[in-house]
Amino acid sequence: MESSVVVPWLILGVLMAISSTQVEAAARAFFVFGDSLVDNGNNNYLATTARADSPPYGIDTPSRHPTGRFSNGKNIPDFITDALGSEPTLPYLSPELKGDKLLVGANFASAGIGILDDTGIQFMNIIRMFRQFQYFEEYQKKLADLVGKDEAQRIVSEALVLITVGGNDFVNNYFLVPFSARSRQFNLPDYVRYLISEYRKLLVRLYDLGARKVLVTGTGPLGCVPAELAMRSPSGQCATELQQAAALYNPQLVEMVNGLNSQLGANIFIAANTQQQTSDFISNPGAYGFTTSKIACCGQGPYNGLGLCTQLSNLCSNRNEYVFWDAFHPSERANGIIVDMILNGSTSYMNPMNLNAFLALDTKTKT
Numbered sequence: 456m457e458s459s460v461v462v463p464w465l466i467l468g469v470l471m472a473i474s475s476t477q478v479e480a481a482a483r484a485f486f487v488f489g490d491s492l493v494d495n496g497n498n499n500y501l502a503t504t505a506r507a508d509s510p511p512y513g514i515d516t517p518s519r520h521p522t523g524r525f526s527n528g529k530n531i532p533d534f535i536t537d538a539l540g541s542e543p544t545l546p547y548l549s550p551e552l553k554g555d556k557l558l559v560g561a562n563f564a565s566a567g568i569g570i571l572d573d574t575g576i577q578f579m580n581i582i583r584m585f586r587q588f589q590y591f592e593e594y595q596k597k598l599a600d601l602v603g604k605d606e607a608q609r610i611v612s613e614a615l616v617l618i619t620v621g622g623n624d625f626v627n628n629y630f631l632v633p634f635s636a637r638s639r640q641f642n643l644p645d646y647v648r649y650l651i652s653e654y655r656k657l658l659v660r661l662y663d664l665g666a667r668k669v670l671v672t673g674t675g676p677l678g679c680v681p682a683e684l685a686m687r688s689p690s691g692q693c694a695t696e697l698q699q700a701a702a703l704y705n706p707q708l709v710e711m712v713n714g715l716n717s718q719l720g721a722n723i724f725i726a727a728n729t730q731q732q733t734s735d736f737i738s739n740p741g742a743y744g745f746t747t748s749k750i751a752c753c754g755q756g757p758y759n760g761l762g763l764c765t766q767l768s769n770l771c772s773n774r775n776e777y778v779f780w781d782a783f784h785p786s787e788r789a790n791g792i793i794v795d796m797i798l799n800g801s802t803s804y805m806n807p808m809n810l811n812a813f814l815a816l817d818t819k820t821k822t
Contacts, residue, residue, distance in 0.1 A: 482541040483814075484560035484610050486666070487532045488587050489619035491566030491784065495532060496523025497582060498566050500548040505567035505578040510766050511753055515774060515787055525566060527752065527774045528787035532562060532617060534794035538810075539615065547590050557598050560614060563587040569624035570653045573636070577627070584620065588660055595665070611665040613817065615810075618661065621708075622674040624650055625700050626683070626783075643696070647703040651711050658715060662723060668817075670797065670810060671712055671726045673705040679737045681751040682782035685760030691749055693737070709806050716807070725813050726806050727797065736778070743792065746776035753781050 487493050491505065499508045506523070507513075513521040515528035523546065524530045529537075536543050544562040545552040552561060565582035567575035572583050582590070599607040629637045629646055641649060661669055677683065678694030678701070687694040705728065712726040740748040752771040753764035762768075764781040771777055780786040785793065800809045 482539050484558065484614035485532070485536055485539060485541060485544050486560050486591065486611075486614055486616045487544060487562040487564050487619075488584070488591075488617070488661075489564040489672075490568050490623055491525045491564075492622075493530060493532050493562070493617060493619045494523065494525065494564040494566045495530070495544065495546050495562040497546040497548045497562065497564060499523040500546070501565070501580045501582070503567070503578050503580045505565075505575070505581055507566070511764065511768075511770055514770075525781065525784040526787055526790065527780045529790060530787075531619070531790050531794055532564075534791050535615070535617065535797070535810075538794065538798055547594065553597075554601070557594070557601055558610065561591075561594050563590050563594075564619070567623065567627065568620065569622075569628060570620050570650050570657065571624055571628060571637075574624045574628040577631075584657055588657075588664065591664055608665060612667045614666070614668065615814065616661060616666045616669040617672070618657070618669060619672040620657070621650065621654065621672075621704065622677060625674070625677055625697060625704075629700070630697060643700060644703060647700065647707060650704065651707045654708065655711050655715065658712070658724060662719070667721075667723055668813065669724045670813075671708070671724050673708045673727055674701050676737050677701050679748070680783050681749060681754065681758040681760030681779050683760070684749060685757040685782070689757070691758075713806065722807060722813070722816070725808060725810065727800075728804050728806050740778055744775075745778050745789075748778040750777070751779040751782050752777040752786060758782075 487495070498506045507525045508521045508523050510521060513519065513524065513527070516522060533543055542559055544560045545556060547561045547563045563582065565587065567578035567581045568583050569575055570584065572585070575581055595607055595611060598610065629635060637646060658669065658671065676693060676698065678697030683694045683697055684691060709726045709728050712724045715724055716722050736743060737748045740746065749758050751759035752774050753768050754760055755762055755768050759769055760782045774780065774786050775788045777786050778789050796804060798810045802808060
């Protein structure tokens with residue numbers, strides 16, 4: 456289990472109920488890249504400490520057993536597949552991902568990774584972004600063997616792609632230890648600009664690999680997660696430096712995505728504008744049906760923010776009342792609210808459009 460994997464909060468807020476809205480387009484393939492917020496179990500197959508394969512993880516799944524997700528139940532990709540009307544994607548490393556299962560898509564995410572290859576080095580064997588893309592190429596060859604090259608290209612081009620990465624580059628890199636290598640190399644504004652330029656390369660690579668519908672996430676209240684409150688803020692106030700990092704990062708990410716779309720002449724990418732939602736969600740959790748946004752459901756120490764979530768940890772009885780499941784990751788209910796915002800949010804929060812509108816472009820084109 457990783458002790459310091461950040462929640463790269465996508466969105467926190469605005470809608471209070473989990474929507475039952477389903478994307479009108481037919482079920483399509485779904486590919487997931489990124490870190491612990493979207494890892495469906497790839498790290499279960501790796502010799503790494505960045506794992507969620509022991510109780511009480513998965514306590515609210517039908518089996519009540521861990522699935523490799525850093526959640527008490529569903530994570531963000533699960534709620535998106537619900538909306539797509541599809542079955543959950545399997546981890547790419549799962550031996551079950553073969554035959555017709557390839558048509559559903561694949562999850563390449565790996566807890567602990569970042570935009571930069573030196574992020575998360577303490578977790579050893581994790582699937583860094585360049586390797587996730589190599590696996591995507593391998594996947595496409597397997598798919599072509601199954602359905603033919605032309606059909607494989609069509610499936611990939613019409614698929615939805617989610618990429619969630621960036622938060623660990625702050626928490627598990629720049630701010631990990633005082634005077635880290637990256638903090639000596641860059642001041643914070645320059646580091647953010649560097650991250651955005653590297654993230655842009657990742658998105659261009661996805662485009663080159665055939666992705667044409669990509670949901671790009673920002674990061675969120677890095678200084679407000681229980682782990683950072685426990686380590687940096689005895690008073691319970693969000694850690695200033697980490698909040699400043701998020702405030703610099705998110706608007707530049709949206710600007711970069713818009714610039715890429717302009718360069719490509721099409722809306723290939725949509726981005727979550729997290730800056731406007733997170734403040735209300737953290738400062739007024741009651742407005743969204745939560746009891747607390749400071750204390751993790753599972754953990755120990757101040758705010759249940761120290762150490763790992765294990766069978767020996769404090770464990771809340773009502774997970775629906777907690778924004779955070781563990782020291783860094785949202786609860787299942789919070790994940791559902793996040794995805795509802797992705798699906799239905801206004802252009803103030805989803806740029807240049809929400810996911811329902813994004814996927815409906817296909818339907819309009821084909822009719």
